[in-house]
Amino acid sequence: MKILSIQSAVAYGHVGNSAAVFPLQRIGVEVLPVYTVNFSNHTGYGAWRGPLISPEDVREVITGIEERGVFPAIDVVLSGYQGGEGIADVVVDAVARVKAANPDAIYACDPVMGNARSGCFVAPAIPDLLRDRVVPVADIITPNQFELGYLTDTAPDTLESTLASVDLAREMGPRTILVTSVERPDREEGTIEMLAADDRGAWIVTTPHLPFKANGSGDVTAALFTAHYRATGSASDALARTASSVFGLLEQTLASGERELQLVEAQEHYAHPRMEFEVRQVR
Template sequence: MTILSIQSSVAYGHVGNSAAVFPLQRIGVEVLPVFTVHFSNHTGYGAWRGPLLSPEDVREVVTGIEERGALAQVDVVLSGYQGGEGIGDVILDAVARVKAANPAAIYACDPVMGNATSGCFVAPAIPELLRERVVPAADLITPNQFELGFLTGTDPDTLESTLASVEAVRAMGPSTVLVTSVAQPDRPEGTIEMLAVTPEGAWIVQTPLLPFKANGSGDVTAALFTAHYRRTGDAADALARTTSSVFDLLQTTYDSGERELQLVAAQEFYAHPRMQFEVTQVR
């Protein structure tokens, strides 16, 4: 499998492609990383250095890959955080080029906008861009519950309302939806859930909620779920593998006391997930 991953890059820490590429490689996926920025560190520190790449520069990199004849080998285009409207156009153009070269390829989009704690943290034009143009072009999306609500104009909180919101967003275009960070009001204290919905059904998994914030964990989640699901077509298995790997990555990071994801230290959990969480079909 080959994934064209158009995301940010940082030298220190792990977000964007700097979070997604190594776990994908560790499970045997060939990755063609295309950077949208190359920063010293993620912006959560409040200060960073390095360039925001222009849309034209990003497009040039994709064109160079195309000139090598490599787009026909791409099975998935993966995108995450979008710094500006211009990058959205480049990503959609890359998706069109890949699908022209390989009609079986899919587009997986993590529609990064914000979360329930922080609210929206992207440029004001990005949420509308995602809702009106990007998500309708995607085959698979991986929003959190907050982002799902924005995309659909709903307020998902229970399992039933979250499923209804998923159906609303699926009607916009994507056939498969992974909802991360599902927080039902009646869930056991100290837990969190993920929900996967495909044309074949819906599955949910519950894990302990670790008491810290880990930048980049969503990027790893989107990458691993996309790869596992594209490889097998089995959403329940992809959900189980992804949840197991990401939880153990987070546990390893929490135990280390470090702020940045311990991506390398946790590598065996990607290649050999413990499958310690039960996945339940809910539809």
């Protein structure tokens, strides 16, 4: 499997491509990373250095890959945090060109905007660009519950309202939805959930909620779910594997006392997930 991954990159820590590439490689996926920013560290520190890469330069890198004759072999285009406003058009164009070369290729979009606790943390124009230009051409999207609500102009909280929001999102274009950080009021205390839905149904998985913020965990989640779903065609299997791998990564990071994801140290969790969490069909 080959994935063209168009995301941010940092030198220190693990977010964007700096979070997604290694776990994908560890499960045997060939990744072609294209950077939208090249920062010293993620912006959660409040200070960082490095360039926001212009849409023209991002497009040039993608064109160079195309000129090597690689596009027919690309199975997935994956995008995450997009940085500047012009990146959306670059991504949409890249998806069209890859699919023209390989009609079986799919596009997975992680519509990074923000979360329920912090609100939106991207440039003001990005959420509307994602909703109106990018998500409609995606085959898979991996929003958190907050982002799902923005995309569908809803406020999902219960299982029923989250499923209803998923249905609205699927009407926008993508047929497969992974909702991360599902927090419904009637869930068991100290837990958090993820929900996946496609044409075959909908499934949910519950894991313990670890009490810390882990920048980049969503990027790992989107990458692993996309790869597993592409490989198996099973949303429930992809959900089970992803939940196990990401929980193992977060558990190991928490135990380390470090702020940044222990991405390399936790590699066995990607290669050999423990499959310890039950996936339940809810539709």
